[in-house]
Amino acid sequence: MASVENVSGNLQTGDQPVVKADPKWAIMGGVVSIVAWLALVPLVFLIYQSFRTPGTARKPAIWTLGNYLDAYSNSDTLVLFANSVEFAAGTAILALVVGTALAWMTERTNTPLKPLFYALSIIPLIIPGILFVVSWIFLASPKIGLINLALQNIFGTDKVYVDIYSMAGMIWVDGLHYAPIAFLLMTAAFRAMDPSLEESAMMSGASMWGIFRRITLKLAFPAVAASFLILFVRSIESFEVPALLGLPVGIQVFTSAIYDAIHSYPSNIGLAAAYAITLLVITMGGIYFQSRITAQGGKYSTVTGKGFRPRTIDLGRWKYLTAGIFVVYALMVVILPFLVLLWSSLQKFYSVPSMEALRNVSLAAYVTIINYPSVGTAVWNSFILSIGSATTVMVLTAIVCWIVLRTKIRGRFLLDQLASIPLVLPGLVMGLAIMVCYLTIGGGIYGTIWILFIAYVTRFLPYGMRYNTTSMVQLHKELEESAAMSGASWFTSFRRIVLPLLKPGLLAGWIYIVIVSVRELSSSILLYSPGTEVVSIVIWEMWQNGQYVELSAFGVMLIATLFVFVMTAQWIGKRFGVKET
Amino acid sequence: MLTVKGLNTEYPSQKGPPVKAAQDVTFEVPAGKFFTLLGPSGCGKTTTLRSIAGLERPVGGEIVVNGRTVYSSEKKIFIPPNQRNFGMVFQSYAIWPHMTVFANAAFPLEVRKTKMTKTEIREKVMRVLSAVALEQYADREATKLSGGQQQRLALARALVMEPELLLLDEPLSNLDAKLRDRMRFELKRIQRELGLTTIYVTHDQGEALALSHEIAVMNEGRIVQVGTPREIYEHPRTKFVADFIGTTNFIDGTVLGMDNASGRWNVRTPAGDMLVHAVQTLAPNMAVTVSIRPEDVEVFEEAAPAGSGLNLTSGMVDQKVFLGDFVDFQIKIGEFVLLSRAHPSMRTPIGDKIHVRMNPEKCVAIPDISSARSAA
Ligand SMILES: Nc1ncnc2c1ncn2[C@@H]1O[C@H](COP(=O)(O)OP(=O)(O)O)[C@@H](O)[C@H]1O
Ligand SMILES: [Mg+2]
Numbered sequence A: 001m002a003s004v005e006n007v008s009g010n011l012q013t014g015d016q017p018v019v020k021a022d023p024k025w026a027i028m029g030g031v032v033s034i035v036a037w038l039a040l041v042p043l044v045f046l047i048y049q050s051f052r053t054p055g056t057a058r059k060p061a062i063w064t065l066g067n068y069l070d071a072y073s074n075s076d077t078l079v080l081f082a083n084s085v086e087f088a089a090g091t092a093i094l095a096l097v098v099g100t101a102l103a104w105m106t107e108r109t110n111t112p113l114k115p116l117f118y119a120l121s122i123i124p125l126i127i128p129g130i131l132f133v134v135s136w137i138f139l140a141s142p143k144i145g146l147i148n149l150a151l152q153n154i155f156g157t158d159k160v161y162v163d164i165y166s167m168a169g170m171i172w173v174d175g176l177h178y179a180p181i182a183f184l185l186m187t188a189a190f191r192a193m194d195p196s197l198e199e200s201a202m203m204s205g206a207s208m209w210g211i212f213r214r215i216t217l218k219l220a221f222p223a224v225a226a227s228f229l230i231l232f233v234r235s236i237e238s239f240e241v242p243a244l245l246g247l248p249v250g251i252q253v254f255t256s257a258i259y260d261a262i263h264s265y266p267s268n269i270g271l272a273a274a275y276a277i278t279l280l281v282i283t284m285g286g287i288y289f290q291s292r293i294t295a296q297g298g299k300y301s302t303v304t305g306k307g308f309r310p311r312t313i314d315l316g317r318w319k320y321l322t323a324g325i326f327v328v329y330a331l332m333v334v335i336l337p338f339l340v341l342l343w344s345s346l347q348k349f350y351s352v353p354s355m356e357a358l359r360n361v362s363l364a365a366y367v368t369i370i371n372y373p374s375v376g377t378a379v380w381n382s383f384i385l386s387i388g389s390a391t392t393v394m395v396l397t398a399i400v401c402w403i404v405l406r407t408k409i410r411g412r413f414l415l416d417q418l419a420s421i422p423l424v425l426p427g428l429v430m431g432l433a434i435m436v437c438y439l440t441i442g443g444g445i446y447g448t449i450w451i452l453f454i455a456y457v458t459r460f461l462p463y464g465m466r467y468n469t470t471s472m473v474q475l476h477k478e479l480e481e482s483a484a485m486s487g488a489s490w491f492t493s494f495r496r497i498v499l500p501l502l503k504p505g506l507l508a509g510w511i512y513i514v515i516v517s518v519r520e521l522s523s524s525i526l527l528y529s530p531g532t533e534v535v536s537i538v539i540w541e542m543w544q545n546g547q548y549v550e551l552s553a554f555g556v557m558l559i560a561t562l563f564v565f566v567m568t569a570q571w572i573g574k575r576f577g578v579k580e581t
Numbered sequence B: 001m002l003t004v005k006g007l008n009t010e011y012p013s014q015k016g017p018p019v020k021a022a023q024d025v026t027f028e029v030p031a032g033k034f035f036t037l038l039g040p041s042g043c044g045k046t047t048t049l050r051s052i053a054g055l056e057r058p059v060g061g062e063i064v065v066n067g068r069t070v071y072s073s074e075k076k077i078f079i080p081p082n083q084r085n086f087g088m089v090f091q092s093y094a095i096w097p098h099m100t101v102f103a104n105a106a107f108p109l110e111v112r113k114t115k116m117t118k119t120e121i122r123e124k125v126m127r128v129l130s131a132v133a134l135e136q137y138a139d140r141e142a143t144k145l146s147g148g149q150q151q152r153l154a155l156a157r158a159l160v161m162e163p164e165l166l167l168l169d170e171p172l173s174n175l176d177a178k179l180r181d182r183m184r185f186e187l188k189r190i191q192r193e194l195g196l197t198t199i200y201v202t203h204d205q206g207e208a209l210a211l212s213h214e215i216a217v218m219n220e221g222r223i224v225q226v227g228t229p230r231e232i233y234e235h236p237r238t239k240f241v242a243d244f245i246g247t248t249n250f251i252d253g254t255v256l257g258m259d260n261a262s263g264r265w266n267v268r269t270p271a272g273d274m275l276v277h278a279v280q281t282l283a284p285n286m287a288v289t290v291s292i293r294p295e296d297v298e299v300f301e302e303a304a305p306a307g308s309g310l311n312l313t314s315g316m317v318d319q320k321v322f323l324g325d326f327v328d329f330q331i332k333i334g335e336f337v338l339l340s341r342a343h344p345s346m347r348t349p350i351g352d353k354i355h356v357r358m359n360p361e362k363c364v365a366i367p368d369i370s371s372a373r374s375a376a
Helices: A023-050 A066-073 A075-108 A114-120 A129-140 A146-155 A167-192 A195-203 A208-237 A240-249 A254-263 A269-300 A318-345 A355-359 A364-371 A373-406 A412-424 A427-441 A449-473 A477-485 A490-519 A535-545 A548-575 B045-053 B101-111 B118-131 B147-160 B177-194 B205-211 B229-234 B239-244 B369-375
Strands: B002-011 B019-029 B034-038 B060-065 B068-072 B086-089 B165-169 B198-202 B214-219 B222-227 B249-259 B264-269 B272-278 B287-292 B297-300 B311-322 B327-333 B336-342 B353-358 B364-367
Touching (some): A023 A373, A066 A269, A075 A114, A075 A240, A129 A167, A129 A318, A167 A318, A208 A269, A208 A427, A477 B147, A535 A548, B002 B045, B045 B165, B045 B198, B101 B118, B101 B147, B118 B147, B198 B205, B249 B272, B249 B336, B297 B327
Parallel strands (some): B034 B198, B165 B198, B272 B364
Antiparallel strands (some): B060 B068, B327 B336
16 A cells, blocks of 8 residues: 555455555546656657657658757857747736736726726637737738728828837737736736735825835735746747747747748758757746745735725726726727727628728628638537547546645645646647657557647646646535545545535636637647648638638637637526636 | 544654654543543644544554444554544534535435435435424525534534444534534533434533533643543643643642641642642652632631631732622732632722632642652
8 A cells, every 4th residue: 555645545444454446546546647648758759859860761860969059059049039038028028017007907996997897808818819910910010900001091191100010019919918817917916915014004104106116016026026927938938929920021939930940841840849948948947937936925925815805096087097098908909809800801802991891891701611611620620629628627637636635645746746747838849749749659649639639638737737726725625524424435525525516616617728729729730630620720721821801700700609608608607606716 | 432542643744753643542432422532722632533533544553433443553454434434523514515404414325335215315314404403494505504503414414324423523613602502502412312422522621521421631642631521620630631621720839748637638838738639649748739720719708617627818809800700809828829719799809808718629739740750
């Protein structure tokens, strides 16, 4: 008996101890092996590949340091590195500033429209990144961008006012795209802050500004720094923006360089792997410092677990300004992008809004989409993949979390780390690692939908862990122990007590993973084959083919579907007393 | 019925040696008795109870219930909690919030190996629910119950399985004072009616004294005294017990010798020489602490009515506190301050002389640990 787990040991009475085969050990063993395989094996293959030459029929692959030499002897790599850091830092700062301002306004002021804003904050989640980028190209490209055309019309010039195909444009689009995440992170930070700390400063006679500078900012510093690192890592992993906005004008970052290396002829997987490892080191560093800061933040002990409802600051007339900021934000992030897609989806050929174009409004593009050959397959594939991976992830991680939090098995914390490894893998790197892994070991998985399934489950394991951990730490241990005292076996107690009590968290996590699976592009793009396209790939292909109108129609349908899905899920959740976590 | 022998339970700690939460815990509970583990927070009561339940795995010792060994380090026996058939009420009640009152109480019957029919279950559950006066709430969401009702539901869930042993971990501590008093009587009535062997954990000495047939006082992982409530209260064996069970006066003294007239030991203290009751053997010149409860310090304005073999002295009222049901006097006898709890009709003003009488039966001499060892 290697285990020291003691909630239900497995020794029987009798003169000789009889070991009873408890199905619980089989289930737990299976789950641990699956998680270990998913998290570790592709990574090992990626590292292996980065030290191999490309193998051909005439020349088998051999060990080499050439990939790293190629990557680092090249002066372009320096540019690549500088670009990546500039892009990621810029994006993170923009998102953080916008997100923090919005979080402060919703949490600590009496700005009007707050409820509306909360309702709106879910929407950016359902607009896939690639559609967001495309809609901003429609809005701000030098040639067809509506903003340029409108300004040119007003001032009667043909000057290009905004150019989305630039570093600034990339930062703008990705920053806006990540602003909702920054908003969520900072909202949580503001909520965790005990307002009595600020109030006692006020009682000590500090001014508003003094309180903000000397108390609020100081207390929020760990959260701000941690959020910055999270956003930095996310942006350096971004694929859609660098690929669509950077590559056409030659601004390369690591992700687009990896994609380029794979898609050049002959494809250079070793070089891509060397870039990928570099990127991995950067993201690992970011996540490491972020967890260090978060752990140290504990000393500020602003989190007491109580739900504070702090007094909100009365902004007086300034509240119309802040409400105005809400509206502008909503326009930039949701309304304008959606409207521009909707407009272009109603045209036969892409054209800017005008009275004439208005007369040409038609639903032709929607008809085309419905009859488009790969769309049906892609929708079906995405449907199966998102439901399948969300369910698999939530069940797997529920068991992993249970082992980590409830047993006393030695090394259980390693399991937690293991399931979090995919967090540091950018989607593109994950795609590359899985591709290399299953191409090398064979088994016929490459080229089937299963490889996408494996990629999604691996990528979203950390999300499942997060949702499950949050709900399981709230689940009092005695609820399970009283089931054991009532005579229930482990399996019965897991099925009848633990899972039902985790249901709100499980459902919330499941919905989230369904949505991110439908949006997934950066792993899928390296793993799909004809017949296993998913919706984001179809959009990508339409963009490459210049089918803007069809792309818009498909995008509008996709956003509408996700919207209905989220609303239904929330409505069901409310009906059955499921609370949002 | 229940025998716990040499029980040791440890918790691994992050750094350093493991926490020895229960050490050499040994006691026996006859069938149908109400046995209480009493002690300050952190002394290992819960650990002991959870070891009996099987929720913690001890590192040594033996636990036998009704002749069935449920744990033995020697014979390498450990029966998992779900096969022990002990009912347990947790401190948090652990009511499952996703189930109705009925479903909570029916759960133990549904999961047991020997299947019961729906009607059998219904009948049994309703019987138990009516025993705790919850039958009219059977179909209610369990979370919609008040604290006291949840506590009764937790009890019903433990009772419905007709357990061999009922384990209760501070079940009253989450209730407000009034409800706690009521539930105390309820609990006692149910236990006495059903005759269930019960192990009760509490840090509240009043609860322990009111409910128990027998009490084990614990300190720092060990049992320091086992006895009936009266024995524990009146004749504490250690200073710790005397202090923990209610307020007491401690008077340091030295044994003078045996008083031939009364057959009691005479002790010299700062409050004068006094005759004492000895729980352990004393010897002349031994250092002892005399413990006397404030309510056993009788006070009189006139010279106290004499009685043979009683300790009589007098002092001056130093402080007094009116507490409604009684009045506390601090009486200065020389340099020593003695606490007395008297009837509120006593109105002696501060600074006045007051007479004191103490029955030697209530003056308990506890040998100081070092001198007790040398005398033994
Ligand atoms: N799960 C645990 N891990 C480590 N130490 C524990 C654990 N539970 C209790 N302890 C320690 O064991 C000792 C006894 O605890 P406990 O039995 O809960 O005391 P009581 O119930 O009398 O308040 C305490 O010092 C406590 O800190
Ligand atoms: Mg306790």
